[in-house]
Amino acid sequence: MSFTPAEWSLIASATVAILMVGSLHVRVNLFGYCVLTVLISLATMFSAIDHHETSMFYLAGAIALLKGISIPLFLYWIIGKLKLGSDSGAVLSAPLAMHLNIGLTIMSYFLVSEFPVPLGELRTWVGAMAAISMVLTGIVLMLIRRLAISQIIGFLVLENGIYIFALTQTRGMPLIIEMGVVLDVLVGVMIAGLLMFRIQSSFEHIDVSKLTDLRD
Amino acid sequence: METIGFISLTPCLIVLTVLLVRHKPFVRFVLPILFWIQLAAVVYVVAPLFQRNAVSLALTPDFKIDSLGSLFMTLTAFVTACAMSHARVFFEVEDARAGESYQFEHERIFYACAALFLLAMNFVFISDNLGFLWISIEATTLSSAALIYYGRTKHTLEATWKYLVVCSVGIAFALFGTILLFASSQHGAIEHGSLNLSELTAHADALEFRLLRLGYIFCLVGYGTKAGVFPLHSWLPDAHSEAPAPASAILSGALLNCALFAIWRLSQLVSAAHHEALATNLPLALGTVTALAASFFLIHQHGIKRLWAYSSIENVGIMLVAIGLSSGPLFFLQALNHSIAKVALFLLAGNIIQSAGTKNLADIRGLLQSAPSWAVLFAVAALAVTGAPPSGAFLSELLILLQAMDQKRFIVVISLIVALSISFIAVSVHVCRILFGSEKSNFAKLKPFSTSIVPALLVALSLLCGVTALPILLSKP
Numbered sequence: 249m250s251f252t253p254a255e256w257s258l259i260a261s262a263t264v265a266i267l268m269v270g271s272l273h274v275r276v277n278l279f280g281y282c283v284l285t286v287l288i289s290l291a292t293m294f295s296a297i298d299h300h301e302t303s304m305f306y307l308a309g310a311i312a313l314l315k316g317i318s319i320p321l322f323l324y325w326i327i328g329k330l331k332l333g334s335d336s337g338a339v340l341s342a343p344l345a346m347h348l349n350i351g352l353t354i355m356s357y358f359l360v361s362e363f364p365v366p367l368g369e370l371r372t373w374v375g376a377m378a379a380i381s382m383v384l385t386g387i388v389l390m391l392i393r394r395l396a397i398s399q400i401i402g403f404l405v406l407e408n409g410i411y412i413f414a415l416t417q418t419r420g421m422p423l424i425i426e427m428g429v430v431l432d433v434l435v436g437v438m439i440a441g442l443l444m445f446r447i448q449s450s451f452e453h454i455d456v457s458k459l460t461d462l463r464d
Numbered sequence: 465m466e467t468i469g470f471i472s473l474t475p476c477l478i479v480l481t482v483l484l485v486r487h488k489p490f491v492r493f494v495l496p497i498l499f500w501i502q503l504a505a506v507v508y509v510v511a512p513l514f515q516r517n518a519v520s521l522a523l524t525p526d527f528k529i530d531s532l533g534s535l536f537m538t539l540t541a542f543v544t545a546c547a548m549s550h551a552r553v554f555f556e557v558e559d560a561r562a563g564e565s566y567q568f569e570h571e572r573i574f575y576a577c578a579a580l581f582l583l584a585m586n587f588v589f590i591s592d593n594l595g596f597l598w599i600s601i602e603a604t605t606l607s608s609a610a611l612i613y614y615g616r617t618k619h620t621l622e623a624t625w626k627y628l629v630v631c632s633v634g635i636a637f638a639l640f641g642t643i644l645l646f647a648s649s650q651h652g653a654i655e656h657g658s659l660n661l662s663e664l665t666a667h668a669d670a671l672e673f674r675l676l677r678l679g680y681i682f683c684l685v686g687y688g689t690k691a692g693v694f695p696l697h698s699w700l701p702d703a704h705s706e707a708p709a710p711a712s713a714i715l716s717g718a719l720l721n722c723a724l725f726a727i728w729r730l731s732q733l734v735s736a737a738h739h740e741a742l743a744t745n746l747p748l749a750l751g752t753v754t755a756l757a758a759s760f761f762l763i764h765q766h767g768i769k770r771l772w773a774y775s776s777i778e779n780v781g782i783m784l785v786a787i788g789l790s791s792g793p794l795f796f797l798q799a800l801n802h803s804i805a806k807v808a809l810f811l812l813a814g815n816i817i818q819s820a821g822t823k824n825l826a827d828i829r830g831l832l833q834s835a836p837s838w839a840v841l842f843a844v845a846a847l848a849v850t851g852a853p854p855s856g857a858f859l860s861e862l863l864i865l866l867q868a869m870d871q872k873r874f875i876v877v878i879s880l881i882v883a884l885s886i887s888f889i890a891v892s893v894h895v896c897r898i899l900f901g902s903e904k905s906n907f908a909k910l911k912p913f914s915t916s917i918v919p920a921l922l923v924a925l926s927l928l929c930g931v932t933a934l935p936i937l938l939s940k941p
Contacts, residue, residue, distance in 0.1 A: 281912075402628070420657070429639065440629075
């Protein structure tokens with residue numbers, strides 16, 4: 249099988265996402281997120297070259313700069329400040345979850361073959377598979393982690409999956425909207441980060457699974 | 465473009481005022497006025513639409529105001545102005561209660577975020593582009609998180625975190641849906657695809673159906689989370705009960721309408737593509753289930769604001785049914801009546817909580833004896849929100865039921881009647897317990913006359929809506 253460079257990057261990023269599930273270390277997870285985002289930015293750049301679209305170069309730059317570097321740096325800073333080590337994990341043990349995730353990726357292959365879009369010129373099944381696999385990985389990450397910061401990382405992975413879907417399944421989302429989405433995510437992470445400090449200082453932990461005071 | 469700038473001007477001015485001025489009496493005096501000026505600005509912008517009887521007013525290619533959007537925009541600005549006027553009284557009482565330890569800082573942040581929140585909500589109603597619609601709705605989540613966090617306690621923290629995470633994940637699904645809708649336009653309908661709603665509606669027939677369906681379902685789930693549709697409502701009671709009263713009022717009276725309005729826009733698009741069955745059945749089913757579930761939740765409630773939060777969820781269900789019946793006027797009518805009465809209720813609930821020092825329903829008794837003016841307003845507003853005549857909500861709910869009968873949706877009609885009856889009984893029981901009984905908590909302190917002004921205005925308006933609309937209804941064959 250011969251893949252385009254963009255497809256190779258996407259396959260690599262989906263693999264990194266799966267590997268992230270296997271580690272409970274917060275720093276390792278964050279590094280994984282950083283790597284996969286940079287890979288997605290590369291994929292954007294490669295498809296920009298393929299389709300001769302200059303606007304996508306800007307987008308690739310914005311993703312690398314904002315999502316790939318700024319957000320991880322901000323989260324690293326928080327990890328350092330709050331002295332976080334590793335997540336204790338919930339529901340499933342990490343290796344088991346990783347294997348489950350591999351199963352989900354295979355499932356997403358079959359989902360893609362059911363997908364209503366004709367897979368024509370762009371041969372987009374790789375992209376679609378990477379996208380759906382990454383969305384599922386994000387959801388798994390959010391479900392099996394306890395710490396607030398891991399939840400944020402899970403959400404970011406989920407959002408990256410959606411972005412890959414937009415990149416591979418559509419031609420040219422309007423740049424201004426993509427930028428707006430990136431900006432919203434950035435602000436959201438900032439707010440969540442600030443809240444995390446508050447959670448740490450009021451509860452003396454950031455284990456969000458223990459936040460269960462409010463109920464009917 | 466100028467119009468957009470014009471709408472954004474006052475909220476920006478509010479943020480600036482908050483940033484620059486630290487003088488407490490000045491801030492408390494000027495900011496509510498600015499919120500009313502914003503209402504005037506919105507009315508000024510949308511007035512030409514009604515004067516010329518035009519269908520819509522194009523601002524830029526991606527922003528336009530249509531008649532339903534303009535009504536909602538006015539309602540949102542009005543509700544926010546009312547809540548912010550009451551906020552002044554609310555904060556004065558908080559200030560008096562806390563004494564030296566009062567943090568004016570928090571109040572200023574509250575006002576600034578409320579202004580940004582209002583701005584984001586305005587953009588929801590004028591977006592004619594699915595992408596901008598999504599961005600605006602996400603912006604409402606981000607700006608309102610600070611409103612919920614006002615109290616700076618463990619509980620508000622928990623509520624804010626849940627709100628942020630649940631709504632962001634929900635909204636992420638809506639983004640996925642938006643992308644699917646974009647993809648659906650690329651298979652023959654529009655050459656390079658489009659997110660522009662007018663353009664999509666014009667080419668609705670050529671949209672790829674399976675992608676459209678998938679996209680619609682994802683958007684429904686996503687925006688439904690934001691609207692508090694059962695079973696995705698978990699954030700709503702927590703956020704509404706932990707936020708300060710003026711914020712709960714805006715969340716319930718304005719934010720829920722925003723999310724529902726997004727669903728309305730998408731349903732209209734799917735209808736235009738001649739897939740009416742999809743655009744009606746799903747909202748109808750979701751709405752009915754939501755209304756029914758919420759009415760059962762109303763029976764066992766321990767918090768006064770949680771009670772009204774579940775009542776809001778029930779009303780979201782009813783509005784979703786109106787959307788499912790694809791009746792814009794009924795959707796707005798229900799939203800109008802619900803917003804007005806519910807804002808009054810949340811503000812009054814805030815007064816009661818401040819005065820009694822507890823949210824716990826079991827500890828709030830004998831309101832009629834100790835604070836008769838609040839008690840009367842509270843009772844009338846509660847009746848209005850449950851849809852008892854002669855309030856406006858009675859009319860809108862009756863019309864929705866009649867419309868559903870016309871469309872032969874018998875299961876919906878029966879379920880709604882059951883839901884409305886249960887919620888009426890449940891709310892009546894809770895309200896009677898609050899009004900009567902022997903006084904458990906001390907309502908004696910902190911009851912200035914000014915706490916009743918805004919709720920009284922809203923209750924009067926709610927009754928007015930019902931009474932003036934009655935002849936119009938009766939005159940119809």
